[in-house]
């Protein structure tokens with residue numbers, strides 16, 4: 001396990017000297033099968049896999065769950081042993097943000113809607129830490145989950161705008177048997193809450209059916225259907241239902257080629273997000 005950026009740089013240099021490509025999987029720990037699918041993808045594409053585990057304070061809002069966020073490090077390390085024993089980088093907060101740290105990476109445009117409205121400082125925290133991880137690890141490829149769709153758009157934009165020499169690989173969302181997207185935050189849910197959360201993924205597959213099978217193209221009709229489905233769960237409060245272009249994240253009024261539907265909702269104090277990417281072929 002690597003604890004410092006200096007050690008990480010040495011490790012990366014050794015991998016590159018041995019002609020190995022480095023695949024980085026940035027995480028906040030509390031690992032589940034979604035994270036492990038990224039590790040497996042990295043193992044397949046790269047000769048050296050690096051998983052970072054860092055609960056990044058900069059990406060939490062002041063009233064969010066930074067202090068409660070689960071940190072089961074021993075269990076995480078055990079899980080990683082079942083996924084090919086990648087190298088693991090676990091820095092202290094002071095290693096990433098030493099006293100006097102005063103930098104922030106801001107990406108415009110795609111950071112603004114949806115999550116940007118509800119979590120206005122979130123993406124600056126994400127891009128700052130991810131850029132630091134890219135630079136310290138000299139990763140050749142970096143693996144992210146589609147689960148955090150907007151985050152992927154933001155990272156891709158950062159990589160493009162700042163000419164960062166890393167290839168971004170996006171892996172599909174891993175779900176529980178009932179469809180709920182796996183998330184470290186699912187462990188906050190009570191049994192009653194957990195049973196209600198199934199409507200989130202169900203509302204997205206319902207929307208997919210409307211678009212693909214019923215050929216409905218009007219965004220408001222689809223949004224209303226998603227809303228009604230989610231509202232069958234008494235304790236879920238919707239933050240947003242966005243129907244947008246997958247590259248620009250501009251909201252659509254009618255659906256033509258590609259569309260992403262993003263939802264965010266709260267149940268009790270737990271905030272959950274999900275999305276579905278749909279390709280439409282009209283002829």
Ligand code: AMP
Pocket residue numbers: 026027028029033034035037038143144145146147148171172173174175181182183184
């Ligand atoms: P986190 O630890 O929540 O910051 O997530 C670390 C990485 O794992 C991010 O790229 C997430 O998008 C990805 N991830 C989280 N949950 C899932 C999931 N259910 N399926 C696939 N990837 C996921």
